[in-house]
Amino acid sequence: MKLFGELEAVIQQVESALDVRLTDEDFADGWEELLHVFTHEACHAAVSHRVPWIHELDEEDHTVLDEVLARLLEERIGLALGLYVHSPEEQVRELSRYPVEITVEQYEHLYAEWRRRYWPARDLEGMASYALSYLRREGAADDTARAAGQEERLCAVLVGSAPTSEKAEAVARNSQGCPYVAFYAAADRMVVAVFALPRSKRWWIEYPQEHPELLGLERVVVHVTDRIEPSSPWTRGDVTPTLSLAPCGTDCERCPQYRGRCSGCPATTYDLPGMQT
Secondary structure (H helix, E strand, O other): OHHHHHHHHHHHHHHHHHOOOOHHHHHHHOOOHHHHHHHHHHHHHHHHOOHHHHHHHOOHHHHHHHHHHHHOOOOOOOHHOOOOOOOOOHHHHHOOOOOOOOOOOHHHHHHHHHHHHHHOOOOOHHHHHHHHHHHHHHHHHHHHHHHHOOOOOOEEEEEOOOOOOHHHHHHHHHHHHHHHHHHHEEEEEEEEEEEEEEEHHHHHHHHHHOOHHHHHOEEEEEEEEEEOOOOOHHHHHOOOOOOOOOOOOOOHOOOEEOOOEEEOOEEOOOOOOOOOO
């Protein structure tokens, strides 16, 4: 590649101009950053090759899709090479500079789909189509909600299995007071719940899929949609931040997610309504 020759020419020029001899040790402090930058740019090039229609998009869509896809691919390549990879929060902060408007929850959703559905087949073009459709849909939903003067909301259906029927009953009973719950019931060892919650709390409702033990369950599956509009105490405006513990018994102050990803339960005095989650 011509690039390698030009990099060598840079080194030779520096050595010649200052009569020094550069070695790998001279680049130790910036070695990982150099590899990171090169990996990132190589991923942009790969996107250009594998998703040729990206160049036909308007400038905004092209920038969003190109930057998001490059980072998704970069994470997989970086892990394979043993390089440092950025967290979703770091990626979203970088994307905001372009500017690309995407939340951590949206980025994590795309990453999960990439890792589960598209990366195993190395289907970058398929991921591109999915990401473009998803981000356009999310953007349209946000615009509609903002125009109506409402906080963006989602419906989530949770299905879980408990070790015993008694445990399932206890989980349902304990969770019915949640301000985001529209319906919660148990049948034998199964629980079924419907939530109406802020879009910013999507990570919260999907988190038990990886950690069902937090709810006292053995397995959890969550389906999120914006096509159903159930009612919960939160959507009805019936929640006031007066409790010291959340209705489910959680102590927000002791939760490791509080003030990080989570702004607290809206039914407690720990609620931080102005915090961006």
